[in-house]
Amino acid sequence: MKTTCNVCGSSSFEEQKVDDIYENPDGRRFVVENIPATVCTVCGERTLSLATARHIFSLLDTAQEVTKTIPVLEFAA
Numbered sequence: 001m002k003t004t005c006n007v008c009g010s011s012s013f014e015e016q017k018v019d020d021i022y023e024n025p026d027g028r029r030f031v032v033e034n035i036p037a038t039v040c041t042v043c044g045e046r047t048l049s050l051a052t053a054r055h056i057f058s059l060l061d062t063a064q065e066v067t068k069t070i071p072v073l074e075f076a077a
Helices: 050-061
Strands: 013-023 029-040
Touching (some): 029 050
16 A cells, blocks of 8 residues: 655545556557556545556457447647
């Protein structure tokens, strides 16, 4: 368990399920949902366990696509 946040130095954390986007070695992007993470309650920095990170990399190596449609926005100023 983390004791201090690497970003803000806080010692306040909670366990959450988070979603994130990852790119596999051949350049395809995947949304990975419900990732267990330790999240700093002050700045929101997310930390994954080594086992969780390894599991994500394993998912990307053997990706079986589940297609869902989501809107994609482009930032244009």
